[in-house]
Amino acid sequence: MNIHVADxxxxxxxxxxxxxxxxxxxPLLPILxxxxxxxxxxxxESLAVIARELNLSRAEVxxxxxxxxxxxxxxxxxxxxxxxxxxxxxxxxxxxxxxRIKTLLGIDFHQTTLDGAVTLEPIFCLGLCACAPAAMLDGxxxxxxxxxxxxxxxxxxxx
Ligand code: FES
Numbered sequence: 001m002n003i004h005v006a007d008x009x010x011x012x013x014x015x016x017x018x019x020x021x022x023x024x025x026x027p028l029l030p031i032l033x034x035x036x037x038x039x040x041x042x043x044x045e046s047l048a049v050i051a052r053e054l055n056l057s058r059a060e061v062x063x064x065x066x067x068x069x070x071x072x073x074x075x076x077x078x079x080x081x082x083x084x085x086x087x088x089x090x091x092x093x094x095x096x097x098x099x100r101i102k103t104l105l106g107i108d109f110h111q112t113t114l115d116g117a118v119t120l121e122p123i124f125c126l127g128l129c130a131c132a133p134a135a136m137l138d139g140x141x142x143x144x145x146x147x148x149x150x151x152x153x154x155x156x157x158x159x
Contacts, residue, residue, distance in 0.1 A: 013038060014046040018053045028054060028064060032071055041072040069124075076119040077112040079157045081105075082136045085122040088129035097133045097145050104154040118157045 017034045021027050028050070035046050042065050051058040065071045083089075083098055098109075105113055105120055112119040128134040131143025135150075137157055145153070 010039065010043050010045040011049055014043075014049040015053070018050055022053060028056070028061070029068075032065060032068075036071055039075075041075050044073070075112075077116050079117060079138050080119045080121060081153070081157050082121045082123040082126070083109075084124070084126050084128070084132070084134045086125040086129075088125075089133040092132040093146075094133040096147075097135075097150055100147055100150050101135075101154060104151060105157075113158075115158075118154075 014035060017038065018027075018031055021031045021034060024030055031050055031054075032042055035042050035050075039046075047058050047061045047065070050056070051061045054061075062073075065073055081101070083094075083101060085094060085098070089097075101120065102108055105118055107113055107118075107120055109120055109122045123136065126134045126136055126141060128141055128143045133145045134141065134143045135145060135153065136142065137153060142149070142153055
């Protein structure tokens with residue numbers, strides 16, 4: 001979920017979250033997790049606050065955000081479609097499915113459709129290898145994708 005808030009509000013809310021969690025051992029990941037749960041992504045404005053409060057450089061915080069694929073540094077669309085790009089899914093036609101989805105949506109991985117409806121992201125194993133190729137739409141798993149079911153999935157995502 002994306003919540004559109006003013007920069008100052010992001011800073012204040014980030015400060016409150018950091019205040020709640022900074023006493024944890026290894027607080028950076030829980031803080032980033034909470035920030036993403038709050039805003040739907042980790043805003044640039046939050047990085048400066050987190051860095052200052054944890055005595056880290058902004059580059060260090062940014063490095064962690066970019067290292068972990070689950071953190072986003074930009075808002076997503078209203079729906080997030082994650083397509084598995086790991087081996088079992090690739091071996092069951094995952095590349096063809098990926099190309100089909102990209103064509104249907106008119107975007108590449110890590111992009112959002114112009115109408116703000118769908119963000120497409122790669123993911124590396126959804127634990128559904130027996131039903132490869134697999135995808136997840138807004139947290140709901142879909143397996144044994146083929147060109148027909150992918151078109152339905154994309155239509156569902158665009159609604
Ligand atoms: S490799 Fe795709 S779900 Fe495991």
